[in-house]
Amino acid sequence: MKHGIYYSYWEHEWSAKFGPYVEKVAKLGFDIIEVAAHHINEYSDAELATIKQSARDNGIILTAGIGPSKSKNLSSPDKAVRDAGKAFFEKTLTNVAKLDIHTIGGALHSYWPIDYSQPVDKEGDRARGVEGIHDIADFANDLGINLCIEVLNRFENHVLNTAAEGVAFVKDVGKSNVKVMLDTFHMNIEEDSFGEAIRTAGSLLGHFHTGESNRRVPGKGRMPWHEIGAALRDINYTGAVVMEPFVKTGGTIGSDIKVWRDLTGGADAAKMDEDAKNALAFSRFVLG
Ligand SMILES: O=C(CO)[C@H](O)[C@H](O)[C@H](O)CO
Numbered sequence: 001m002k003h004g005i006y007y008s009y010w011e012h013e014w015s016a017k018f019g020p021y022v023e024k025v026a027k028l029g030f031d032i033i034e035v036a037a038h039h040i041n042e043y044s045d046a047e048l049a050t051i052k053q054s055a056r057d058n059g060i061i062l063t064a065g066i067g068p069s070k071s072k073n074l075s076s077p078d079k080a081v082r083d084a085g086k087a088f089f090e091k092t093l094t095n096v097a098k099l100d101i102h103t104i105g106g107a108l109h110s111y112w113p114i115d116y117s118q119p120v121d122k123e124g125d126r127a128r129g130v131e132g133i134h135d136i137a138d139f140a141n142d143l144g145i146n147l148c149i150e151v152l153n154r155f156e157n158h159v160l161n162t163a164a165e166g167v168a169f170v171k172d173v174g175k176s177n178v179k180v181m182l183d184t185f186h187m188n189i190e191e192d193s194f195g196e197a198i199r200t201a202g203s204l205l206g207h208f209h210t211g212e213s214n215r216r217v218p219g220k221g222r223m224p225w226h227e228i229g230a231a232l233r234d235i236n237y238t239g240a241v242v243m244e245p246f247v248k249t250g251g252t253i254g255s256d257i258k259v260w261r262d263l264t265g266g267a268d269a270a271k272m273d274e275d276a277k278n279a280l281a282f283s284r285f286v287l288g
């Protein structure tokens with residue numbers, strides 16, 4: 001198992017430059033840095049090449065996360081939006097591959113954050129989402145990229161809320177590089193059992209996000225970590241476990257994630273790093 005952290009822990013904007021985090025997380029002892037792909041198309045080839053080299057030099061693996069915007073929604077009822085989504089993904093995946101990234105996760109099949117002021121058409125969005133992901137899967141596969149479809153809680157998306165729904169979706173897509181992605185924060189709201197949900201995903205589990213029920217770093221709350229670790233071992237999960245803590249208010253990240261109070265406990269930069277380092281030690285111990 002490889003352990004990582006989403007760089008958004010330290011940032012307020014998805015557009016924040018992620019290059020400097022490669023060295024930072026290496027120093028903290030992580031194997032992986034997850035970066036936001038939202039703005040990767042604004043990076044030059046030279047910048048991407050420098051980051052890729054830095055990852056190689058520091059022994060760090062990169063993974064990518066994304067919440068596609070509403071105008072790039074692969075499951076939109078509007079064909080022009082679906083087409084824009086496909087074009088966006090092709091460009092984004094091409095750039096993601098330049099960083100030697102083999103895993104991208106998030107609500108790839110839909111958009112995020114969701115706009116619930118509109119009526120919900122779960123069935124239609126799901127059907128179009130299956131088709132949309134099917135349509136970009138081979139493009140991703142040719143670049144060596146797995147598309148990991150994140151199961152989110154009901155307040156953030158309507159298409160996939162449980163591991164069982166994620167598995168059915170991925171089976172309908174029927175492409176070997178399209179996998180299920182689970183996140184303990186969302187599971188805590190939707191699943192009857194963490195262990196059962198992980199076993200339901202089984203060999204289709206392609207990516208795993210961790211965090212406490214209030215999105216603090218693993219080890220600071222009441223998530224059933226031993227049950228989660230036992231289930232990951234049961235399914236012989238050898239993929240990435242990326243902690244996705246969100247503890248700071250402010251910026252687009254703060255408002256998208258709905259962080260309305262300081263969850264850092266007034267931590268300064270050094271304490272933020274120390275918390276991440278301790279959470280890594282905890283994760284390696286309980287999850288493997
Ligand atoms: O769990 C999540 C949202 O609650 C997601 O993993 C990411 O934050 C989102 O896709 C943006 O990258």
Ligand SMILES: [Mn+2]
Pocket residue numbers: 150183209244
């Ligand atoms: Mn997540």
